[in-house]
Amino acid sequence: MSEEAITLKHLTVAYQSVPVLWDVSLGFKKGKMTAIIGPNGAGKSTLIKAMLQLIKPLTGEVAFSLNDHQMAPYKEVKQQVAYVPQNSSVDWDFPTTVLDVVTMGRYGRLGWFKRAKKADKEIAAQQLAKVGMQTFADRQISQLSGGQRQRVFLARALAQEADIYLLDEPLAGVDMKTERIIMNLLHELVAEGKTVIVVHHDLQTVEEYFDEVVFINRSLMAAGSVSSAFTDKNIEETYRTDQNVGERSAQP
């Protein structure tokens, strides 16, 4: 089982004229939990966004392989790909409820113009229960703590009922309880044969949580199974040229 769910070929991404990711060729294994790690400013979020076509790459290809698709572009499979952005990327004062945010995960399946039906709300409520937030369904989202926000975001991704999950720093700034809930759910997804890709910042938990690891620092530094690729040498090389000096010592 070393089939690839996402295949990147010579992916180069630039903001204005500054290249952020340089010539990344890489495969994410199907049915595995993969960590993307690297120092701040290394281009980890950019890599995820480029895979989802949220940023147009300068050159290169991203292809998705699912049960009924082989090497398909993102727009053909977008219903099957769930994305969890960094939770700081949205306005938490937006006038809406927790259940409503989770229901947004169903919007992709609904398509344009169609409203969420009762069945969609029920699926949303079930996912909310999975992350242990069912009692918060009617709560205004501004009242949530950081960990609760992240769980709501995960519930929203689960409501998409996708095959591939891309999560951007889902464990950033969350409490231990939330971290455990999130990781248990992600492991359940992998057990069901789903592919999970996580931008991760905590080197100490990589071995415990993940099957595969990808080192990024402006270009691909190393990739492979955690047992073979998660070595001191690879870590050292990836973090040697930190884009923000001093960041490394700030990370545990």
Add this chain to the structure above:
Amino acid sequence: MLVEIYLIAVVVALACSLPGVFLVLRGSTMLSDAITHTVLLGIVLAFFVVNDLNSPFLIVGATLVGVLTVWLIETLQHTKLLSNDSAIGIVFPLFFSIAIILITRYAGNVHLDADSVLMGELAFAPFRRMTLFGMDFGPKVLWSMLIILIINVLFITFFYKELKITTFDPGLAAALGFSPVFLHYALMTLVSLTAVGAYDSVGSILVVGFMVGPALTGYLLTHRLKRMILITLITAVFNSLVGVKAAFVLDTSIAGMIAVVTGITCLLAFLFSPSKGSIQAIRNRWKQRKNLKKQAASSHIKS
């Protein structure tokens, strides 16, 4: 006459306040301020082409310049050489001043005079009648604003879900296939169109108040989007009715008076909102301090 003025005021307020809800939520109120001014350039340029103040091409031209404004501001901003507000600060006065220069230099003797463009005059609006086959169908501006109101209602009804997700989480919206860029420009087109329609009656300076004021009041009073839209509409009607009445009593500018009432209701919501109001915040802090003092005192006694 008087009834017609009330009617026009209410329809203009409703039409303006609807897109305002999403302007407030998206934090693009200053962008809409720029649009509501720069559409004037579109009106003037279209007027020079068709030479008719009643031509529908004026609306087309104005809407195009409104969208051009948004595009130019965003292109400047994407260069990262200047911030969002400086980009607005460059484009808006440039377009607006060109429009004013053109009006004062070349179009001073027609109805397009700088005063009416800046301030509008609701009291004169009923003088321009809609006549078909020799019959009088009421003030023209009432009809044009009614059509714009209907367009706004339809747009927000059809794109409700899409507007919500692109406003709350543009990243997810794009990943799911709902183009935030498309909805942004669609909304800005409506803002331009609404601004042009409202020009005659309320003028370019106050349009933005009509758009943003009621929506801000709605935002302060609730935590639900649908309720926010409802409160916004009710506030818009209330503001315009009270504003027109006050303007007659005090014998002053109608649009100006509505804007004053809008400011007052907004301020009241800011002060007295049960959940977000500043008085509530002060009371909460005061209560907390009292509780803490009590706790401190009781722990002191225990030890």
